[in-house]
Amino acid sequence: MTKLKYILSTGYCNQQRGRTAKSGIFFILIIFYLTLWGIPNVKAQQASIQGIITDSASGQPLEGANILLKNLSDETLHGIATDGNGFYQIGNIHPDTYLLRITFVGHMPYEDTLSLKENDRQNINISLQPDTEELEEVVVSLEQTTQVEAGRQQLSASDLGRVPTPAGSGDLASYIQTLPGVVSTGDRGGQLFIRGGTPTQNMVLVDGTLIYKPFHILGFFSVFPEKLVSGADFYAGGFGSQYAGRISSVIDVKMKDGDRNNTKGSASLSPLLGEIVVEGPLKKGKSSWIASTRRSLIEQTSPTLLGEEQPLHFESQYLKMSFFGEGNSRCSMMGMHTYDRGKLDPVEDDIFNWRNMVFGGRCVVLPEESDLLFDMNAGISHIANGAGSAENPERFAKATRFNLDIKLTQYSGSIRFDYGGFLHVNSLNYDMSEQFGGPQTGSELFPSLGTFVQSTIPIGNNVEAKPGLVLSYHRHNYPVSLEPRFRLSWQPWGNEEQSFHAAVGRYLQPITGVTGRRDAGSIFTAWMPSPVGNAQMEAIHFLAGWNQSWQNGLNISAEAYYKKLDRLPVSVWSNFARFTTDLAMADGVSYGSDLRLEYARNSLHAFIGYGYSHTEYETRQEQFEYWFGTSSQKYHPSHDRRHQLTAQLNLDINSFSAAINWQFGSGLPFSSPMGFDELLRFEEKLPDVKREHGTTRVIIEKPNNARMPSFHRLDLSLKRSFHFQNNQLTLRGGAINTYNQTNLFYYDVYNHQQFNQLPFLPYLAVNYEFQ
Structure with a gap:
């Protein structure tokens, strides 16, 4: 295991290994930011x-x-x-x-x-007031306008409906998997890897409150269906200082408020999912509510549709109440419950399950006599997940987080300031009865306290700089942490049609999610503080990109990124253990580029996205010396997909709407077997080596030395809507994996078996909207 040494200097830790230059850059950014407070308020007499x-x-x-x-x-x-x-x-x-x-x-x-x-x-x-005819948007190019930002994509509910999804409407899970830089291990498991990061390094927020596992065990679906989502900010990297505690990405989802004037709803049914959504006013014009319940049906329909049962189940319930005050100020409360359960390996008896419970409240207030916008949210998020037999799971873990976040926004002249503070209290528990090494039980109360600040500074008419800083303190042996961040956008010709953007920043994560090494087993997660002294996980993000658009509806964007990853806890390598809480430290890099070509005009929308990614870890472990003759190994983690391509087409003709989505992904790494032996145990008695064969075990090669076959799939859908006074009936027919490509889900090196993703899956969905 790598020995890490730290030197505490000027309020934060510098890792010994030649990081003086990097620390100097951060120090300059901090000084630059602090000087902004000296800028006088120039609003007098204006x-x-x-x-x-x-x-x-x-x-x-x-x-x-x-x-x-x-x-x-x-x-x-x-x-x-x-x-x-x-x-x-x-x-x-x-x-x-x-x-x-x-x-x-x-x-x-x-x-x-x-x-x-x-x-x-x-x-x-x-x-x-909403208008039935879409209006031409006035484009303002003189000062701050909606711009393409570094690493950020703004999503709307209508975006989610562009991807064929085997349900009555779209879903964030189906849509986000089509974006460059986002890797999914398959149509089961609910795992997303973003630009080299793992699922436990992603921050997913629902109205400002964290949710641990938002993606369902059936990979087309999440807790964010199209009918509940107002919009979302997706940061694949380089995110600002208002987000602290994760090192890979941010998905910040804003949920819809219910209609405060009319009661309405919808009900939908497909072979995979049933869903009901209802909304309306609590007090007309002053408050509203929206509620939803969803339940999977694939266990019941798969024997007929697929010829074999798919033991996958999920459900969710959601309620939100919103209250509107003077000056468009508003407060809301929401609650969410989800449950997932299923077998990913049809041979073994292991069943995975997890349950989310999320409760949150948020207020946004602009006082009449103040120029200060006040945004506060508080919430509790809980997850419990287990793995093993249905009656007695061998592994069980849970985590609970309380959050209180306060954000203030105000202007000083043309400079915008966003600043605030946060209190996060984590309760972490796990219990492992499988004796595969490492701590078997653990319980930890882990509070974090911090503050952040970010300014938006226009420089002339074409440049906008966003320096920021996060200052945080954690109880668990960690020093006070400083995370400087800087974002920049530049419009060389003073309009939105051409823009350059860049970002650099330091990101720390004090809590890690420990998962198994096997692809199928990695959906079980035990949350714990980073296990080695004061070694928080760290990532340094660098990214830069260019966006070019034309009046004819064509847009091209390209972004390159580089992430330096340090102190990542990884499972200790073993030739037979399937899950272990023995951890080693790994460093790594992840770099690549994303290219997007998009055309939207009238009733046609077309999109082509390509992502190139290279992720590599290096770790030192004693076992490597015994097996391979050296204590250090470099390897590509199991989510390192080198090439990914998506082609998408949406076309509206009269009352019909057609959607086509084709995806290609190069093979993911795995550790191949190189032989077998017989394990004889000496704990109880000396074995008879002439007559007893012991337990057969597999001997595997170096970590992730091989790659699975490439993945590709074509999904189609066609829908038609019928209107009846205030009601609407929509029929959606389509197919998943239309040409029935055999795509590998994972390869079980222990049983020498492969398990495939879903075959050709036709569906017909019915959605009825009423008012």
């Missing part, structure tokens, strides 16, 4: 406007709404776009008379005339 823009029906904030302020005297323009809370502010406005115009796609525009005086600050909160 006017400003601010507010929150929402949808009038649901009260949902509208991110990316365009705010245009035109001086009626000299026709100068001010422009900005709303953030994720629907919040905007325009300062440094010369006192005069202005035309205010607010627009958002699919909504009626809002216009008003404003007379602004010296030191005048006006709160203008607008609820836009």
